[in-house]
Amino acid sequence: MESNESIGNNNFFDGTFLSHFERQQPSPPSVIVIGGGISGIAAARALRNASFKVVLLESRDRLGGRIHTDYTFGCPVDMGASWLHGVCNENSLAPLIRCLGLPLYRTSGDNSVLYDHDLESYVLFDMAGYQVPQTLVIEVGEIFKRILQETEKVRDENSRDMSVLDAITIVLGRNPDLRQQGLAHEVLQWYICRMEAWFAVDADMISLKNWDQEQVLSGGHGLMVQGYHPVIQALAKDIDIRLNHRVTKISDWVNGVMLTVEDGRSFVADAVIVTVPHGVLKANLIEFKPKLPGWKVDAISDLGVGNENKIALRFDTVFWPNVEFLGIVAPTSYACGYFLNLHKATGQPVLVYMAAGRFAYDIEKLSDKEAANFVMLQLKKMFPDATEPIKYLVSRWGTDRDSLGSYSFDLVGKPADLYEKLQAPVGNIFFGGEAVSMDHSGSVHGAYTAGLQAAEDCQRHLLEGLGNMELLKLVSLRDETVETMVPLQISRI
CATH class of the missing domain: 3.90.660.10 (Polyamine Oxidase; Chain A, domain 2)
Incomplete structure (x- = not known):
């Protein structure tokens, strides 16, 4: 196996060369997050704040995923997600948007689906x-x-x-x-x-x-006037991010996982959080070894992806x-x-x-x-x-190979327990992204919350495995440093 890069001085490694002695040294658990959309960045941010060793692998040459603020017009234009659905304090993104001072233009006061x-x-x-x-x-x-x-x-x-x-x-x-x-x-x-x-x-x-x-939050719908990029930028600060790293395989390895990227390099960690778009999972662009259990494969198949x-x-x-x-x-x-x-x-x-819908595909x-x-x-x-x-x-x-759709939707006749199965981990593999959000799939705040939940589940799993639940009690994955008293900046011209 070709091995030409190592990630820092921790237990992320290319290849399989990791001695028993090294594995026994006291060290914070390591996690690889796949996908640099808001869900993956939220998961990586939370784990890094909890002093885990984290690296994020993103297939594109940019962060954000289906959030993409373009500046070539001389002003921000969101070509992907652009609304905050639920302009209210209950929205999980509201504290961060307030802290960053990002203005919202409310296009609707109706909490409509x-x-x-x-x-x-x-x-x-x-x-x-x-x-x-x-x-x-x-x-x-x-x-x-x-x-x-x-x-x-x-x-x-x-x-x-x-x-x-x-x-x-x-x-x-x-x-x-x-x-x-x-x-x-x-x-x-x-x-x-x-x-x-x-x-x-x-x-x-x-x-x-x-x-x-769908559970739509109160407060109506607000357009991000400056685009979503500032949110991505703030969450990504100081995270070890590797762009142009397209993961093609996730394998069991010793007590952890091994990830293989498109150019053949491998990375090893204690656990992985998968936040790639649901369209990528449905297209089987990532090989799982051993294969995912049937209930997980069926759940992935039973959720639709719109465009x-x-x-x-x-x-x-x-x-x-x-x-x-x-x-x-x-x-x-x-x-x-x-x-x-x-x-x-x-x-x-x-x-x-x-x-x-079909018209969007015809446009492409x-x-x-x-x-x-x-x-x-x-x-x-x-x-x-x-x-x-x-x-x-x-x-x-x-048709973008890194998304294969815009966001998920419920197919006719989907099982009642679909989202529980989509969110459920498989061994040391955890799942985030808007598609696994039980209450707010298809939304930015749903993706964000799903990333935090995946990080929390991953953290608990790893610390329980290490018998270190006392550490878990001391560490909060939710960012409590954001000032919550600053009001949202909302306009309606």
């Missing part, structure tokens, strides 16, 4: 470029709520799960008064499109049983109205569109087009220029005098 915007500041257009009357949008919105309420009856009548789209079809079949025609039908499709954007998957794949069971992409456009001047978002209604939810107006929140002449089949041109066609229907963007950015989370 459907929208991250209130219908207060918007303009919708049809495919011909005509503005949709706001009275019609509000009216259809109320009808959509009634449709969803009726799907609860469908859920109660059926012991087996089905998709939300199937349930809506049943409801409309039973209730002719709820069916919409013409422009009203197109507005209804836009509402379904927004629902699909929340779950990052088409309505025919959203679980009727689980779609409204949402962004096309960000920077302009010289603002030619659109001063509203939070612009929308396009259409005969199908697939053809509907949605622009976030960053100028409203940040003062920068930037629009961000969002695409979810285009070149960046083709994707930007497609978005501009939509924009020019609304604003014929729209100027060309001076720069554009396109995300590709679905």
Whole structure:
């Protein structure tokens, strides 16, 4: 086995050369964290604060994972996660955001599992470029709520799960008064499109049983005005991080684990915390030796991964109205569109087009220029005098080998104990990431909390194994140094 690097003067080693004498020396336990997203960084931060020996291996050439704040526009633009879902003290990220003085722009005061915007500041257009009357949008919105309420009856009548789209079809079949025609039908499709954007998957794949069971924190939804990068940067301070280290194999080794990276090097530690995106696990891009038990493999398979992409456009001047978002209604939810107006929140002449589900994958089949041109066609229907963007950015989370999707969602018919199995360790292998969050999967704070929980479970396991529970009592993995009395900086322009 090739061995050409060692990690510091501790018990992380390349190769297998570690003597019995060295293993017997009193030393804090060692942990390798795989994945430099917020979950992995949170886990590494917590263990380092607890005086464990920690190294973080990240496959990309940057930190953040599916958090990616781009600065090439001359201002921060989040091409991945961008909202804090739950602008309240109960949010696990709130203390850190307060401490860093990061402002939030609240786009919704509604603790909804459907929208991250209130219908207060918007303009919708049809495919011909005509503005949709706001009275019609509000009216259809109320009808959509009634449709969803009726799907609860469908859920109660059926012991087996089905998709939300199937349930809506049943409801409309039973209730002719709820069916919409013409422009009203197109507005209804836009509402379904927004629902699909929340779950990052088409309505025919959203679980009727689980779609409204998510525990959304209070306080509404807040856009990170300066992006999420400052949070990543603060958490990563002084952690031993190795970029461009793609882990391909995790093996049992003596009483610990051995990790093999793409170039053949190996690293050894007492335990490992796996926080790679769920899409990477589903694609079996990491080999486990011995193989993961069947219950774990099934749990990984039973959770879905959705896809949402962004096309960000920077302009010289603002030619659109001063509203939070612009929308396009259409005969199908697939053809509907949605622009976030960053100028409203940040003062920068930037629009961000969002695409979810199958449409997000279809966007990835285009070149960046083709994707930007497609978005501009939509924009020019609304604003014929729209100027060309001076720069554009396109995300590709679905085909990015380091993510293979944006965030997890509940497949139709998933087992009731799925998240317990996803979170459960296998020997010295622990699991973090947004996908294992029992209450807040798909969110940044859910990923953060899952990382802390994995670190806590790992710490307890290792110290129990060493018979050193007294040390456990003295060490807290939760960062109590963050000032909690500083208020969150929230605006609504």
